[in-house]
Amino acid sequence: MVRLVDNLIERVFPRLRRRPYFAYPIGIAIFAVAAMARMGLSRWLQDNVPFLTFFLAVLLAALIAGTGPALVVTGASLIFSWYFFLPGPGWTLDATTFVALASFTILSCLIVAVVHLLNRKVEGLMNERARNEALFQDSALGELQLEQLNIELRHRLKNTFAVIGGLVSQSARYSRDVDSFAQSLSGRLSAMGNAMDLIATRSFLGASLKELIAETLKPLVPPGAKRLDMGGPDTVIPGDVASALALTLHELGTNAIKYGAWSDKRGAVSVKWTLSKMDEDELSFELVWDERGGPRVSAPERRGLGTTLIDSGFPSAKVEREFNEEGVRCRIVAVLKQATTRRTRGRAPSLS
Structure with a gap:
């Protein structure tokens, strides 16, 4: 399980974030699931906690799809919650609604910013590890090539001294x-x-x-x-x-x-x-x-x-x-x- 999570965070998610044509549809899908979950929980939740599922949606979108899709999820969640739950169905905006919407926006932006920094840190560490592995591999290959070169040099020197010895003795003879x-x-x-x-x-x-x-x-x-x-x-x-x-x-x-x-x-x-x-x-x-x-x-x-x-x-x-x-x-x-x-x-x- 740990290996699966590591593989998702280190390899799969960074690849998705680098492909907008995958990242934005994933972000929209996350928002859709969060919206359906929030509507399904309306029977048990009060309207004064309209953003419960959307905080998780913003977090997942930022982690999986990246900053842009997470901001899209934040905006969609803001509009969805405002229309359906604050303070009830409709587009009315009073002080309580404004504070709720502003609080959600600020907290969501903080979540996106923190996850963005974490994503960059993870990718930076991954790139550094890849560079170190490449350097190590180059070093190992370099040592192997150097060893082969030393073997070849010893062979050539032995062969050359044998030829020189033959040339000296035969030249002196003739x-x-x-x-x-x-x-x-x-x-x-x-x-x-x-x-x-x-x-x-x-x-x-x-x-x-x-x-x-x-x-x-x-x-x-x-x-x-x-x-x-x-x-x-x-x-x-x-x-x-x-x-x-x-x-x-x-x-x-x-x-x-x-x-x-x-x-x-x-x-x-x-x-x-x-x-x-x-x-x-x-x-x-x-x-x-x-x-x-x-x-x-x-x-x-x-x-x-x-x-x-x-x-x-x-x-x-x-x-x-x-x-x-x-x-x-x-x-x-x-x-x-x-x-x-x-x-x-x-x-x-x-x-x-």
Whole structure:
């Protein structure tokens, strides 16, 4: 019973009061019931207590329907009682009738004012409670998201340190001297750093494919017009794939600077990619790196770390490279998980 009363006062009545097309008919119905009750009690009540049922009607109308309907009930009750009971049937107005009507009006207005203040207080407390509940829920969700972010950060850091360790050891293994080791390692770490920056801006969910390709190649493109032509659709790719793709593109760009299209003033590189949906969270990804206008190239005589990163650094990707008179053409085909639909915990790029 207590729960029912609380529900009426806290939820049902405020909704009715905010809807005049419901509130005023309810107020009129309350007045009608009070009038019929007063007429039915006329056999037992003296005419000097004409407002007995109408005080209750004003109170109920103010509580249920609101201030406007309660004032309407007050006016209707005033006219009804004046006509039927003061001092008898008719519209006569003497001092006794005037005092009775004035007393009823004043008391009814006080009842309406008090209930109006109580209604506003109850609604204010309800709004405050709703705000506090919303803040509490936001706080709980924020803590949950922070915990997930910390878990993801720990995973990314562990994965990143594993990749860096592999890059350091393999770069040292394939480098001829300290200078070449430092130069190759710093470039690879810079590519990884750019990828991590892009991943971090999306709460470690992934990185924008278009931004990743542009930011990775931007430091490598030599000065001059039309040295790089790139284009393709955008999506968000998981962090492990972003790091691997950044390293692959960095190695392709570095090789283009050393031996390929960017090693002279005429060569250019075209980077184009396509995406096609396979199911709800998987995309078929194809990227073509095409060098034109540079010196004639041939397949490397020995397999270094750069070649390893290009051919097998991208997780579960198929990589095809062609060496011809026009330059290097590299085609990468892979299946990507969309990072916007779920977090992806992939393996680190293979360096062996």
